[in-house]
Amino acid sequence: MFALSFQFFAGKYHSTPWGRHVNEGVPEWPPSPWRILRAIIATWKLKVDAEEKDVRNLILSLLEPPVFYLPPATVGHTRHYMPWDKGDKKNWHASKTLIFDTFVAVPRESPVITVWENVSLDDRSLKLIKQIAENLSYFGRVESWCKAEVIEEGKLPSVLKELDSYFVSKPLAEEDVLSSSEEIVNVLCANEGIDPKISLDELDKKGNNKHPLLIRTSILRTQIKNLYPPMSRLVQYTRSLDCFEPSKISHVVDRKEKKVNVVRFLLDSNALPPVTESLKIADIARNTAISTYGGKSHKKTSVLSGKDDDGNILLSNMHTFYLPSDEDRDGKLDHLTLYAPGGYDEAHQLALAKMKKLYGYNLKNDVNLLLLGMFDLDQWSETRKIIPLSSSRTWKSFTPYILTRHPKVTRAGQWKIQGTPKNVEIKVPENCAPYATKEHLMLEYGVLPDLSGMQIDGPVSQLLFSIDRVGLPQPSSIEPIPAYEINGTMRQWLTFKRYRRGKQSPPSGNPYGFRLSFPEEVKGPVALGHGCHYGLGIFVPDNESR
Incomplete structure (x- = not known):
């Protein structure tokens, strides 16, 4: 017993049966x-x-029609045009014909196994x-x-035993009865009466083998006037009726949903928005994200909106920072980073x-978003390159700090110290x-000129409260x-x-800027007020102060 296997890397076997035209499909x-045998x-x-x-002795040993073990397969085809009148060298490209390239699609990992049951080499x-x-690189x-590959005779039984969903195609003997699930297909085989003395190198007077x-094939048609080669024969093989039926395979995927908490975009526009419109761009980005996620069904999302299902503002700070x-x-603003401490699930990622x-409102120029990536804040190799998410001991205001409460004064209008x-x-x-x-300047920032005290809920007082509220360490200097500077x-x-636009104004619209120094490195984002x-x-990060 001797066996060969043919594994098709591209998952396709292209071949037209002898006696059929390629466009028959x-x-x-x-x-x-x-x-x-010709491929050998x-x-x-x-x-x-x-x-x-x-080589001639090898070929003569393999003249017996083998048995095929065929993997699950389907039929596909491509269509393309090829020049037809090749005899006219000047105008051959002007004459074109449509060609159907039909192929058998097989799993890349499932080989065709050919077994010569009565052959021993x-x-x-x-x-x-x-x-x-x-x-042999193609077949x-x-x-x-x-x-x-040659399958060793000792390993062949175990190989055949492990085949799953394969069909057996074998020559139909006179005593065999065709089952209801099988059909007959004619397959070209070599006649066992081929003259063993004819050399594989021998040529006739015209230089043909x-x-x-x-x-x-061209010699067969023009000189021999026959579709089939001499010393060949058509052998009736059995084949499963549903050998080309697509198999239904279901896979159960057991995987853990992976959340990310950083989504990064590049801004692209004919005229990028100035940094003074940071609030406007962030607000439009929020509305765009909520609208994209909600779709036609208007699904609600607390992660993107910062509100619960009843419209109440979330106080946990686990929703998105734009x-x-x-x-x-x-x-000019050139990047947009979305950061959610609670993370984005797959629906939000999509x-x-x-x-x-x-x-949105009053955008003078279209601002396109180019997605740069999605990752976790812990992926330091990625996030350390993002300015708002990098690490530093000294941080300075990029956009103004706005108070969340009114500074406290007495009835006489004096500061509460x-x-x-x-x-x-x-x-x-x-x-x-x-x-x-x-x-x-110091009075404007709620600090007495001699630095002996500060106004309750003044700018510096509220800044310290905001730092403590988000869990940052107490700064060493403010x-x-x-x-x-721009x-x-x-x-x-x-x-x-x-x-x-259309939202409640802050208690005080006065803007403030600060430089914060911490006793140890702090990882961004730092967004307060x-x-x-x-x-x-x-x-x-304030790189100049490092």
């Missing part, structure tokens, strides 16, 4: 033994150094066929990439991946512009920043948009 299945000879001639006599022939099989038409297995950023420091464009924390240094900036004096020009925080989920109160 009929695939050859099982592969014809005649084609196997062709591989020997091109790639294997062996004696012609040894000697050691010399077995060594030769193994060498030829190793060098059928050239698109049918394959790997051929004399051996029947090597006669070209963080615009200017990462090339040209005064919705956010569909966000392609920001749309509290002491400054002992472990926090209140620094006075060198440059107090646009304020007239440093004393004026320094007011009266203005921000391209070497100092601008006031008042130039930033601080009010959301009123509107911190919508682009206000964003802090970025």
Whole structure:
């Protein structure tokens, strides 16, 4: 017993049965033994150094019609045009005909196994066929990439036993009875009466090969006037009626849903929005995300909206922070980072991946969104490159800090005073512009000029409360920043948009900027105060102060 296996890497076997036209769309299945013998000879001639006599003896040993073990398969085809009138060299490209390239689609991991039940090869022939099989790169038409292997006789029973959902196709003997689930298909095989003396290298007077297995199709049609080669025969093979029926395979996927809490976009526009419109861009991004997730059914999402099903504002801070950023420091917003401490499930990930464009009120130019990635905040190799999410000991305001409560005063209009924390240094900036004096600046930020106390719920007091509320360590120093810098020009925080359209205004619309220094590195994002989920109160690492 001898067996060969053919595994098709592309999952396709391209071949047309002998006597049929390619445009009939009929695939050859099982592969014809005649084609196997021709493939052996062709591989020997091109790639294997062996004696012609040894190859001829091998071929003569394999003339018996084999049994095929066929994997589950379906039929497919492609259509393309090819030049028809090749005799007219000048105009051949103008004449075209439609070609149907039909193929049998098989699983890439499931080989076709061919078994010659009554064949036993000697050691010399077995060594030769193994060498030829190793060098056979395709079988059928050239698109049918394959790997051929000799199955050792001792391993063959176990290999056949492990085959799942395979069909057996074998020659129909006179005494065999065809079952109701089978059909007959004619397969071209070699006649066992082939003259063993005809050399595989022997040519006739016209330079054509004399051996029947090597006669070209064009010679058959033009000179021999026959569809079938000499010394060939059609053998009736049994084949399952549903051998080309698609098999229904169900897979149970057991996997754990993976959440991410960072979604990153690049902003693209003819004119990118200025940093002063951070609140506006973040608010539009929020509305776009909610609309994309809700769809036509208007599904509610607390993760993106920051509200529960009854419309109450969430106080847990586990919902999304919309963080615009200017990462090339040209005064224009160029990135948008969405960060949700509670994470985004797969439904939210799919919705956010569909966000392609920001749309909403008073956008002067279209702002397109290019998705850069989704990952966890713990993926330091990715997040450390994102400015709002990086790590630093010193952070400065990128957008103004807005108070969440009214500063406390007495009935007489005097400040209610509290002491400054002992472990926090209140620094006075060198440059107090646009304020007239440093004393004026410190009073504006709710700190007594001699730094002996500060206003209850004043800017510095509320900043310390906000830092403690989000779980950040107490800063070692706080320094007011009266203005921000863009391209070497100092601008006031008042130039930033601080009010959301149609939403409740903050208790105090006065903007403030700060520089925070911590005793240890703090990992972003750092977003504090009123509107911190919508682009206000964003802090970025202060690289110049490191």
